[in-house]
Amino acid sequence: MTREKRHRSPHLAPVVTAAICATAFATSAAANDSNWTGPYIGGNIGWVLDGPEDGLGKSLHLGYNRQMNNTVIGLELEHSRTDIGTSAGPIDKVYRLKTRAGYAEDQMFYYGVVGLARMEGFFGQEEAYVVGLGVEYDLQNDFSIGTEFLYHGISDFNDSGESLGINTLTVRATWNF
Template sequence: MKHLLVLLGALAAQPALAGDTVPSLAAGGSDWGGFHAGVQVGHMTNALDYRGRTFQSGSTETWGLHAGYTHDFGPHVLGAEADVNRFRGGNADLIRIKGKAGVDLGRYQPYLVIGAARLSGDGVTEAAPMFGVGGDWKVTDRFTVGIEYTYHEFEDVLEDETGFSGYDLELELVNARASWRF
């Protein structure tokens, strides 16, 4: 994960290192509208609680794909996105549908996300709301890199499988993303 953050920092510094002027962060300087698709890699941490007490936690790396559409309203950007994340070493997928609301700051766009997540694998299928924050930076007009943090809380997991309630699963996911815009 550290290597990925260093790579993102190097990409962000690339115009300054090349002797070019650093792009302005003035609002409204770029078009964020249109379709996009890409890949992501990340790190997920989880905690399984029973009636408020954590008894199992862990973490793993993730990878996945995303696709969506955004509309640029000048200073504001609204859109929707779907993604799928696969966990390393496991048989589970996290599929999400998200609404995104961002601010057009030229070549940089910070945003908020809210949506629904579906976790499935190893005989368990659960749904939960999710929310988070992120930011994208335009390397070129057609290629962006970014980072996104999301939080998910699955309540009463395993109830259908075991008949016991009170087990809650919290997931935190940080993804580094690369997207191509059409």
């Protein structure tokens, strides 16, 4: 059975990201200081920007942040359903454990990501490291929106001796409680 390549619009991701950031910055003039401490849960939609083949993903994430002055650190667990194509078959699921650390000012939270991922598909499973950057905007009603860029690196994909790198961009919506 051959897999047909479906047309996707990865170029839509920067447009959606720009719209979210523009909305956040436009409304931050009336911003109150936000407190990012506490548990959260949410979802996101993401696109593969630079990988073996186009892909689209949807995820659920949950985590906990701790804010000390303007510094925020946190831990997040994320589960993604994807259709990222590779030479060994599609990556169907991605599980990520990420540490987030960054700077909060007014309603904005700018952060870096370091973590581990497990990718599963027809080929079996592979472990990867994850690094990235993100930004979130607190809408002041226990709800935040944001975007996150992640790089996934696999040093020996499918025991081939070859490296595999996948860049993703996601748009996130999160309920903070």
